[in-house]
Amino acid sequence: MTEKKIRVGIIGCGVIAKNHQQAFQAHPHAEVVGVVDVDIRRAQDFAAQWDIPNAYSDVAELLASGIDAVAICTPHPTHEALVIQAAEAGVHVLCEKPLSTDFAATQRMITACENAGVLLSGMFQRRWWPAAQEIKAAVEHNPAIMGHVHLALHREHSYYTRDAWRGSWDADGGGVMMNQAVHYIDLLLWFMGDVVEVSGRLNSFKHADNIEVEDSAVATLTFASGAMATLNLTTSATPAFGATVHVTTRDGSSMTLLESPEGTEGRLINNGHGDHIDSTAAYPEGIVPNVDLRTINDQLIPFHTLQVANFVDALLGTQQLLVDGPEATKALRTLLAVYQSHRTGQPVLVGNTPAPTTVRVPEDIGI
Numbered sequence: 001m002t003e004k005k006i007r008v009g010i011i012g013c014g015v016i017a018k019n020h021q022q023a024f025q026a027h028p029h030a031e032v033v034g035v036v037d038v039d040i041r042r043a044q045d046f047a048a049q050w051d052i053p054n055a056y057s058d059v060a061e062l063l064a065s066g067i068d069a070v071a072i073c074t075p076h077p078t079h080e081a082l083v084i085q086a087a088e089a090g091v092h093v094l095c096e097k098p099l100s101t102d103f104a105a106t107q108r109m110i111t112a113c114e115n116a117g118v119l120l121s122g123m124f125q126r127r128w129w130p131a132a133q134e135i136k137a138a139v140e141h142n143p144a145i146m147g148h149v150h151l152a153l154h155r156e157h158s159y160y161t162r163d164a165w166r167g168s169w170d171a172d173g174g175g176v177m178m179n180q181a182v183h184y185i186d187l188l189l190w191f192m193g194d195v196v197e198v199s200g201r202l203n204s205f206k207h208a209d210n211i212e213v214e215d216s217a218v219a220t221l222t223f224a225s226g227a228m229a230t231l232n233l234t235t236s237a238t239p240a241f242g243a244t245v246h247v248t249t250r251d252g253s254s255m256t257l258l259e260s261p262e263g264t265e266g267r268l269i270n271n272g273h274g275d276h277i278d279s280t281a282a283y284p285e286g287i288v289p290n291v292d293l294r295t296i297n298d299q300l301i302p303f304h305t306l307q308v309a310n311f312v313d314a315l316l317g318t319q320q321l322l323v324d325g326p327e328a329t330k331a332l333r334t335l336l337a338v339y340q341s342h343r344t345g346q347p348v349l350v351g352n353t354p355a356p357t358t359v360r361v362p363e364d365i366g367i
């Protein structure tokens with residue numbers, strides 16, 4: 001095993017930066033050597049808290065300090081410029097989700113990293129739940145034909161008002177789909193393949209006074225294989241339930257991932273053999289709590305750690321990178337198609353091939 005240590009910088013010292021710090025520190029061949037934030041006090045406090053030698057307010061200084069890789073933990077609108085700046089400095093990039101809120105921007109980011117010969121990865125740490133990997137292994141041999149994502153999450157109004165960039169189309173790029181559901185749509189697509197057609201509707205039921213984006217969405221997705229799935233998503237639930245991702249496979253078996261409460265490790269509650277394999281009551285008292293955001297993010301650390309390990313190992317040449325740039329844009333493209341469908345009231349085609357179907361509806365069905 002190599003003795004080389006990957007020298008890492010963290011860009012953005014807000015809420016999620018701690019997950020990256022702990023994840024990189026947990027790897028025997030990585031060390032965080034510098035952090036940067038436009039608010040220098042945040043960078044200095046973070047560096048002091050985690051014993052990191054260097055704190056900057058200028059990204060260029062961090063990039064010139066001899067680092068091999070950066071973790072980008074800043075608001076979405078800043079991702080494109082930062083990824084391209086890092087690539088041009090010859091520094092590998094792990095960027096928080098979503099890579100961008102604009103699909104064309106993600107393509108520019110991917111091209112910049114390819115041209116510079118650096119790795120680009122997008123953070124989708126839920127792929128490292130053992131239960132998610134179990135479903136992935138099962139659908140490799142037994143493809144999924146039907147899928148569903150159900151998200152009933154709770155967000156306070158303060159979640160949207162705390163940071164100026166939250167809740168607007170310009171900065172946040174969307175609501176429940178762009179920020180929360182992107183993780184579960186990513187899992188669904190990882191299990192089911194490429195989407196070719198999307199129809200959807202949006203609304204804001206609880207947060208409309210504070211945000212211009214959606215707090216709720218429904219959609220139907222059709223895949224290149226002919227498989228079909230539905231989305232049912234909201235941050236208006238009180239109390240929260242959490243998330244489920246469900247697939248039924250060609251041989252008729254069904255598998256359900258349950259993340260409840262939000263932030264806890266996704267469990268496989270029934271497997272492809274029809275067994276109900278996890279009957280543990282999530283809430284013995286029958287009450288589902290509204291979990292606060294810091295608790296949610298803390299509980300994600302083990303899975304940030306596993307994805308960061310994959311990123312570091314890919315840099316060391318000992319593992320294949322699981323979520324590369326193109327892979328990290330698939331869920332984004334699908335949810336952007338839901339926005340487009342809501343805007344136009346029409347289905348949106350996102351692939352060149354129409355999905356196969358064996359069903360022909362008679363012309364006169366009498367409505």
Ligand SMILES: NC(=O)c1ccc[n+]([C@@H]2O[C@H](COP(=O)([O-])OP(=O)(O)OC[C@H]3O[C@@H](n4cnc5c(N)ncnc54)[C@H](O)[C@@H]3O)[C@@H](O)[C@H]2O)c1
Nearest residue numbers: 012013014015016037038039073074075076078096097098
């Ligand atoms: N993977 C996950 O489960 C997960 C969870 C939470 C957040 N996120 C993502 O992480 C990103 C950051 O979210 P957050 O909640 O930590 O945000 P935050 O607002 O708490 O922190 C962002 C920090 O970045 C700094 N910053 C802004 N622009 C900068 C720039 N150009 N250069 C340097 N620093 C800059 C801000 O001053 C702030 O300290 C978002 O894209 C979000 O979607 C991912």
